[in-house]
Amino acid sequence: MLNRRSLLKHLSAMPLVGGLFGGAAPIASGLAAPALAPRNLVKELGIRTFINAAGTYTAMTGSLMDDDVVNTILASSKEFMLLDDVQTKVGEKIAVLTHAESAVVTAGCFSAMTLGLAGVLTGMDQKKVEQLPHLEGTDIKSEVIIQKGHNVGYSHSLMNTGCKIVFIETVEELEKAINPKTAMLWFLNIQSDKGKIMHQQWVELGKKHNIPTMIDIAADVPPVENLWKFNEMGFDLVCVSGGKAMRGPQSAGLLMGKKMYIDAARLSMPPRGSTIGRGMKVNKEEILGMYVALEKFIARDQDKDWKMLEARAAHITDAAKSVKGVNVETFAPELGNHTPTLKFTWDIAKVNLTAKALQEGLRNGNPSIEIVLNDANGINMTTWMLKPGEEKIVATRLKEELMKAAV
Numbered sequence: 001m002l003n004r005r006s007l008l009k010h011l012s013a014m015p016l017v018g019g020l021f022g023g024a025a026p027i028a029s030g031l032a033a034p035a036l037a038p039r040n041l042v043k044e045l046g047i048r049t050f051i052n053a054a055g056t057y058t059a060m061t062g063s064l065m066d067d068d069v070v071n072t073i074l075a076s077s078k079e080f081m082l083l084d085d086v087q088t089k090v091g092e093k094i095a096v097l098t099h100a101e102s103a104v105v106t107a108g109c110f111s112a113m114t115l116g117l118a119g120v121l122t123g124m125d126q127k128k129v130e131q132l133p134h135l136e137g138t139d140i141k142s143e144v145i146i147q148k149g150h151n152v153g154y155s156h157s158l159m160n161t162g163c164k165i166v167f168i169e170t171v172e173e174l175e176k177a178i179n180p181k182t183a184m185l186w187f188l189n190i191q192s193d194k195g196k197i198m199h200q201q202w203v204e205l206g207k208k209h210n211i212p213t214m215i216d217i218a219a220d221v222p223p224v225e226n227l228w229k230f231n232e233m234g235f236d237l238v239c240v241s242g243g244k245a246m247r248g249p250q251s252a253g254l255l256m257g258k259k260m261y262i263d264a265a266r267l268s269m270p271p272r273g274s275t276i277g278r279g280m281k282v283n284k285e286e287i288l289g290m291y292v293a294l295e296k297f298i299a300r301d302q303d304k305d306w307k308m309l310e311a312r313a314a315h316i317t318d319a320a321k322s323v324k325g326v327n328v329e330t331f332a333p334e335l336g337n338h339t340p341t342l343k344f345t346w347d348i349a350k351v352n353l354t355a356k357a358l359q360e361g362l363r364n365g366n367p368s369i370e371i372v373l374n375d376a377n378g379i380n381m382t383t384w385m386l387k388p389g390e391e392k393i394v395a396t397r398l399k400e401e402l403m404k405a406a407v
Contacts, residue, residue, distance in 0.1 A: 050368035052385040053394050055337055056219060056244035060370060063247045063385060065289070072292045073249070073285040083271050086284045090291045091262070094254060097298055099228035100238070102262035104255050104269070105287045107280040109218040112239035112255035113157040113186075115277050117144065119265030120184050120212050120237075121161060129267045130274045133162030141183035145174060149194030150187065154216060158186060160276060169196055171205070178209050187215045187235070189226075190336035203234040212236040212261065218253075219336045221245050224302055227294075237261055245339075245384070248293030249286040306340070312383035312391035313340045319395035323402040325350025337382070345378035346402070353405035355379050361401040369397055 042049060056063050065073075087104055094103040106112040121140050122128035128140055135142045144158050148167045155165055163183060168174045174185075174197070185206045192199065199215070206213035214237040215230050222245055230238045237257035243250030255265060268277040317328045325347035332338055346353070355373050362369040372380040383391055 048368060050363070050370050051387075051390050051394060052370055053381045053383065053390075054370045054372045055339075055382045055385060056241075058250070062241075062243035062250040063245070064387075065249065066247050066293065066296055068296060069248060069289045069293045073289045076285050076288045081284050083284060084266075086287050087266070087269075090287050093291060094294060095256065097227070097294060098231055098238075098254070098256050100231040100256040102257065102259035104262055104266055105242070105282050105290045106239075106253045106255050106269075107251055107282050108243075109216065109239045109241040109253040110154060110157045111277070111280040112253045113154070113214065113216060114160045115265040115268055115280065116214055116237040116239060116255050116257070116261060117158050117161050117163065117184055118268040118276060119261045119263070120214075121163070122267065123260075123264050124267065126267065129272075132268070132276045133160060135162040141181050143179070143181045144184045144186050145177055145182060146186050146188075147191075147195035147197060149196075150191045152188065152191065154188070154218070155186065158184075171197060171201070174205060178211065182209075182211055185211055185213045187213065189215055189217045189220050189230075192335060199230070199233060199235075206236070207234065212258075214239065214257075217336075219244050220338070221297075222302060222338050224298055224300075227298070231256055242290045242293065246290075246293045246297040248290040252282060252286045252290040254290070254294070309340045309383050312386060313342055315391045316342060316381065316383070316395045316398065319399045320344055320402065323351065323399060323406060325406075326402060339382055339384045342381040342383075343374055343378060344381070344398075350407055351402055351405050352407050353402070357405075358401055361404075362397060365397055365401075367393065367397075369394055 041047075052060055054060060090105060091103045094105070095101060104115075106115055118129070118132055121132065121135075128138070131138055131140065142163050143166050144163050145166045145168055146155055148169050151165075151167060158165065166177050166182075168177050185202060187199065187202050189199075197205070203213050205211075213235050215235045216239050217226055217230060218239065218241045220226050221240065227240070235257065237255065240254050240256075242248035242252035242254060255262065268275040270278055270281045272278070313330055317330065320326050320328050323346075327345050327347075329343040329345075331341055331343065333341060355377050358379055359371055359373055362371055374380045381394070386394065
């Protein structure tokens with residue numbers, strides 16, 4: 001098995017790999033292969049690239065992986081390993097970092113929720129594992145309780161197990177909804193202000209009735225403390241995306257929590273077949289890359305990062321406010337995507353421009369820039385996915401588009 005030291009040693013001896021963006025050809029069998037012309041598949045296929053001033057949206061391919069993550073992926077791709085062995089060894093390290101009993105790398109946060117609930121439903125019973133998602137006529141529990149304010153599309157991950165969702169609003173309604181079929185209580189952190197029952201009380205209700213609790217914190221780091229806050233609070237399972245702020249592989253996520261449920265969840269994961277999770281494959285490269293991404297994220301100077309993001313935001317703000325009639329508000333969402341965010345609005349009498357037209361102007365310009373529309377006929381931007389120096393480009397292009405519409 002490659003440990004981290006041998007990975008780095010292997011990497012230092014490995015030649016540059018030709019790929020999407022060109023590079024030297026690999027060495028095979030000790031002989032130098034003929035040099036290949038650099039190949040840029042992005043250009044060859046005509047794929048649009050852009051400056052990401054929007055955020056870590058899946059549709060925009062999340063975030064960009066750090067070099068150490070990419071190097072780990074490249075190095076580990078040169079060796080065979082047993083998938084379960086990789087998951088076990090990496091999971092042990094991730095559990096320590098996140099103050100959990102156990103952990104496993106999943107195919108994103110959505111996958112973590114499906115697999116975590118599967119573990120709750122089946123335990124270590126292989127027959128039940130193969131039964132999912134067909135629960136009718138079995139003794140497998142089949143209901144998950146959710147607050148109505150937490151009802152967004154991601155709860156569909158729970159229905160993939162065959163369970164149905166029971167919606168409640170108050171503690172009294174929750175108490176009445178609990179019955180022998182109740183499998184789990186699910187909590188959506190980013191919508192916590194839309195529910196009447198808060199985190200700690202949710203956990204306490206689960207413990208009171210001996211029902212496991214799960215929380216979805218998909219995009220809710222930073223702050224970095226959220227990676228262990230909810231494990232320490234007592235949630236039995238915690239699910240998070242890996243390809244957002246942590247800059248791991250976009251297709252990776254983490255399932256953390258009580259060992260009994262993680263062990264059971266792994267029975268529904270590859271390499272095992274006849275399971276609902278067989279298609280939720282995470283390769284060895286992604287598992288190891290996710291571990292390195294998590295290590296790096298936790299070790300970062302969060303205060304220094306925040307000041308850097310604020311400086312980028314201030315540069316863009318100054319450029320936009322130099323146009324008469326433009327207003328800029330800076331804020332940081334509390335529950336998710338917690339990063340300096342800019343909200344731009346303008347006096348239509350001074351800047352004759354719709355938000356949609358501004359979005360299209362930035363998108364269709366050179367370079368292309370992606371931003372987000374907001375509900376107040378304006379636009380939002382974040383700076384955390386910008387590469388160094390791109391804030392200057394965004395500031396210049398934004399001012400150009402606003403000036404063109406100035407009355």
